[in-house]
Amino acid sequence: MVTMSVEQPLRYAYLGPEGTFTEAALLALPESGSVEPVPCPTVPAALEAVRRGECTAAIVAMESSVEGAVTATIDELASGEPLVIVRELLLSVSFALLVRPGTAIEDIKTVASHPVAEPQCRRWLSENLPDARWEAATSNAHAARQVQDGVYDAALAGSFAAPRYGLEVLAEPVHDIAGAQTRFVLVTRPGPVPPPTGVDKTSITVGLRDNHPGELMEILEQFATRGVNLSRIESRPTGQGMGRYFFFIDCEGHIADARVGEALMGLRRSSANLRFLGSYPRADGQAPAVRFGTSDEEFAAARAWLDDARGGGAE
Amino acid sequence: MVTMSVEQPLRYAYLGPEGTFTEAALLALPESGSVEPVPCPTVPAALEAVRRGECTAAIVAMESSVEGAVTATIDELASGEPLVIVRELLLSVSFALLVRPGTAIEDIKTVASHPVAEPQCRRWLSENLPDARWEAATSNAHAARQVQDGVYDAALAGSFAAPRYGLEVLAEPVHDIAGAQTRFVLVTRPGPVPPPTGVDKTSITVGLRDNHPGELMEILEQFATRGVNLSRIESRPTGQGMGRYFFFIDCEGHIADARVGEALMGLRRSSANLRFLGSYPRADGQAPAVRFGTSDEEFAAARAWLDDARGGGAE
C-alpha cells in the first residue's frame, strides 16, 4: 500500500490549513518525521489527491465521540474511485479559545470554528460568552487564521494552532463534555491488505437490494450467523430520493478471518453495492470475543468435514 | 454405493416377511428384477445387514403421511456405523382386511396389524368391527401369517399379501383418511454421493451443543441465512435424560450445492454431532425455489470477489 523510497517521499494529504486537529493526528503517526504533509481545503479534496496519485495517503476524520459521523468522509469513501482504510487512530480533542494578543473576554463579539466544534462547546459559550455570535469556518485552523486577519474576535481550535497564527490562548479547555475523541483513518489506494493482528476492524459500505421490509435485519444476520460483531452502523442517503439509504458498517475482525470473509460473501450475494473499505488494526486495542464455532480453525475443520462428506466419507 | 457384477448379485434387505408394504416398495424399484430381496424381522435388523456387508442396501420406511416418523429408522440412522440414504420413493398405502377363506365379517373377533396401521384404520374398525379386539404384530405381513396360522381372525395388510398367506380380501380399501402415503428410503454404506439432479433433498441429524435458550432457532438460522428451506424436522430423545433431544432434518438441495454446503459447515461449527445422511433425488420431483443470491453461480461470484478483495483489489 505504502511504499517508501528515497526518490519519492511520503506525501500525506490532510484537512488544512496548518493547525487543525487532523494535522495533529498526522503528526501523531510514527512515520510523521518522514512524511510531507499536504494541506487540503476539504476532506474530498484530500481524498481526491490520493486518487489522483498526488499523495501517498490521506488522513481524514471519520467520527467524533460527540458529533458522530463525519459524513463527508463516509460519502466520499462510498463513491468514486475505490480507496481503502489501512490504519485508524484515536485523538483526544480539546478546544482552546484563541484570540489576538491583548484581547479580553469582554471584547469578544464573534467566535468562529468548524461547525463540528460548535455543538461540543455550546453550553460553555452560552455561559462564558453569552453575547458573542458564533460563525462557521471551514476548519478550526481556518477560523484561527480569520482571527489573525481580524475577521473574527476569537476562534475555537486546538491550542497548538495558537503560535502558527500569532494568537494566544485565553481559555482552555473549552468543551461541554470532557473526554471527547475523534477517530481518524489513514486512506490509500487499494493495495495489499494490512496483515491480521488478531485485533482488527473491517469497514464496508453496503446497499439494499430492493428495500423490502426487514432487509436491514437480513444484513445484520449475515454477520450474526457467523458470530461477527458490529461495532458501528451508519445510514446515509443514496441521493436517489428521500427514504433511500445505504449503510456504512464497521465490524470486528479482518477480511482474512474466515468468519468475516463468509459474512462478506453473504452480503455480496444478497445485498447491493457492497464495497470493501479495508481491514486494519483497531486503535482501541480491544480484542474481539470469538464466539464458539467461528475461529479459523473451526472453519477449516468444518470445510474438511464437508469435503469428506461430499466425497462420500460420511461422518 | 451400489456396484453390480455378475458374481455378486444385489441383495436388498427389507422389513419382512413377504407381503409387507416395504416389500412392495422394493418391488417398485426399477432394478428390482435383478435384486435378491432379503426379508428381515425388524428395521434395525435390515440396517444391520447392510452395516455388516451382508446386503448391498436396505429399503426402510421413513415416514407415513398419517402416522409420522418411523422412529426406529431415524434412531438407527442416527447412531451406530454410518449409513447413507441414496434414494427415496413414495408409495400409496391402502389397507385391506384379510381373512381365511370363508370367514364372514361377523366371525371376526380379533384383528391384527403393525401398530402403525391401527391409527390409520381406527374409525373404520370402530364402525365396521365394533366388537373385534385389535392385536399388535411386528409387521402387517406377519399379522397375515398369524391369521393363516389361526392365531387371529383378520389382518390389516396390503391386498398383495393375501395370496402369499392363503387369505382372501374381505374389505378394501380400509382406512380413515384416503390418500395415505409412506416414504421409503434406500440406504447403503457411505460411498460416492448420488450426483445432483437439481431436485434433491439432503438429510442430516444434529444435536444441541449446550441446550441454551434459542439454540434450535440458531440451527434453523444456519439454513435460513443461506436460503435453504427445510422440508421436515423431527425431534428425537438422545436417551440421555428427559428433555434432551437431537433433530432429524430434511432440507432442500444437495450437499454439492454451495448454499447447502455452507449451511452444513455452519452446523458443523456451531452445533453438535452433525451426521450427514445423504443427498438424493426428491421422490415428489418438486424443484426448490432458489432464493436470490443463493445459486452456485452467485456463491462462486462472491468467492471470486472475496479473493480479489483479500488480495487488495478493492471493489
Add this chain to the structure above:
Amino acid sequence: MVTMSVEQPLRYAYLGPEGTFTEAALLALPESGSVEPVPCPTVPAALEAVRRGECTAAIVAMESSVEGAVTATIDELASGEPLVIVRELLLSVSFALLVRPGTAIEDIKTVASHPVAEPQCRRWLSENLPDARWEAATSNAHAARQVQDGVYDAALAGSFAAPRYGLEVLAEPVHDIAGAQTRFVLVTRPGPVPPPTGVDKTSITVGLRDNHPGELMEILEQFATRGVNLSRIESRPTGQGMGRYFFFIDCEGHIADARVGEALMGLRRSSANLRFLGSYPRADGQAPAVRFGTSDEEFAAARAWLDDARGGGAE
C-alpha cells in the same frame, strides 16, 4: 377441573389392564387413595372416556426419555373435543423379565412387550436371550397376561405386574440405558387453569398458515422475542398429505404470565389452528430463567408507559 364430592368419586381413566406403568403413575398421585382407576384398552379410549364425561380425568403417557413422544397422546389431544393438561409427573421406568413360576432362562423362546419397551431393551435381549423372538403386545401388562395364558414365555413389564398375573421376576432391571423416565400427564375437560406456581409449563399445538419458507422459525421467534424458552417441540403429520406438519410445543411459564400470553397471542394472529393444551406445574421443579425485560412487572410498567405516551404524556 377436578371437583370432589362424596356422591361422585373421582374416576381416572388409564391405559390398562392392571399392572401397566400408567397404572403405577396413577397410584403415585397424592389423591390416588380416593380415586377409582378405570382401565382402558388404548390411550384414545382413555381420553374419550373423559370427553364423554365417564371419567373425571385420564392419566396418559406423553413422552419417554428413551423412545420419545407418545404420538397417540399428542394426536388425540390435538384433535377432537378440547382437553387440557392439568398436571404432569415423571416416573422412573425399569423393566423386569416376568415368567411363569418355574421357567428357566433357557426355556424362553418368545418375549412379549409393548413396542415402546422393545428398543429400550434390545441390546439386553440380544445378549441374554439371543434366540428368543420378540412379540408385540398392546401394553406390557397385557403381555404379562398373555404369559399367564401361556401364549408367550416371558414378558417385559414393571415388576409390580408380576403378582397380578401369577408371574415371577426372572431378571431385573432389564434395559440398555439406565435412568429411563416416562412423563405422564393428567388430562381433564377444559376448566379453570391451575394457578401459576412460578415453576410452570404450557403446552400448545400450532399449525402453519401457508407453509412458506421459514415459517417454523417465525413461530419460534414469537416465543424468543418475549423471552419464553421452549422445552420441547414435536412435529406431527396433519394427515393432509406427505410433508404437511403441525407442532406440539411445551414452553416454560404459565398462560397467566404476561410474556407467555403475548407469545400465544402472536401465534394466534400469525399461525394457524393454535390450541391451548394447558398450563401446569413442572414435574422437574426447574424454575425458568426469566430474561431481563420479560417479568410481569416489566410488562405492566411498559403497558403503563404506553398508555401514558398514547395519552400525550411523552416520556
Add this chain to the structure above:
Amino acid sequence: MVTMSVEQPLRYAYLGPEGTFTEAALLALPESGSVEPVPCPTVPAALEAVRRGECTAAIVAMESSVEGAVTATIDELASGEPLVIVRELLLSVSFALLVRPGTAIEDIKTVASHPVAEPQCRRWLSENLPDARWEAATSNAHAARQVQDGVYDAALAGSFAAPRYGLEVLAEPVHDIAGAQTRFVLVTRPGPVPPPTGVDKTSITVGLRDNHPGELMEILEQFATRGVNLSRIESRPTGQGMGRYFFFIDCEGHIADARVGEALMGLRRSSANLRFLGSYPRADGQAPAVRFGTSDEEFAAARAWLDDARGGGAE
C-alpha cells in the same frame, strides 16, 4: 397540541433569518396565514423557544435526501425536556446563485452557503466557478445577507431569498443531483397525539441496554415480530465515549395501532432510554402494507382468545 385563540396567536420558531428554506417550509403550512414566524439563529434555539413556551411550535429540518440527517435536530429531540413531532412535510430544494445586482460570473471569488448546501452543489461549483472559494455560513439566508453586506460575492440559497436581501439570481437551479428534498417536522410540547389517519409514521429514540453483541438486531426484531416496518434508522453518539450509540428510528404506523404499541412496549422492556417522539401523518402519503396477523382487529381477536383461554375456555 396547538390551540388557537384570538388573544394568543400561533408563534412558530424557525431557523432564520428570513429567506431560509425552513421559512419557506413554514410558509407552506396551511395555517401559515395566522402564524407569527419567529426566526431563531440555530435549530437548538428554535426548539428551546418551544420548551420555554415562547413559541407554540418550531419547524425544523430533519433530513435531506442528499445530505442525510440533520443531526442537530435529532440530538436536540433526544435530550432535554421532551418535545414531540406532530406533523411532517417534504419540500423540494433547489438552490440559486444570488449576487449583488451587476455582478458577473467572472467577478465571483467567494461563494457562501450553509455547509449542507455545499456538497449538493460541489460539482456545479467546480465546473462553473472553478476558481471561487466556498465559505461556510450559519444559514443560506445568512450567506445572502453577507453577500448584501459585501463580505462575499455570491450565495447559494433559495431564489425567494433574493428580494429580501436586494440580490439577483445569476443562475438557477444550482445542484449536482436534481430532485433533492428536505423533510421538515413541526414540533410542539407533549400533548394529545394527532389521531391516526391510516397513513402515519412514528418516531422514537432508543438506546442499548448493555451493548451486547446483536443488541441492535434485537431492537429490529421487536418491530419485525409485530410486522412493523422501519422507514429509517440513524445511529448517533451518546457522547459517553467513542463507540457508544443511540438510535433514532422512524417506523410505519401510529402509536395507537396495536402492532406499534406492542413493539414499543417490547422496546421499553428490553432496551434503554426509549423516548416517544410522536405519531403523525406521513408527508408522502404512502400507506403501510399491513402484514397478515397484525391489524388491530387481529390483535383484538387474539386478545379475546387469550382471555378466554386464561379463563379456562380452551380453544
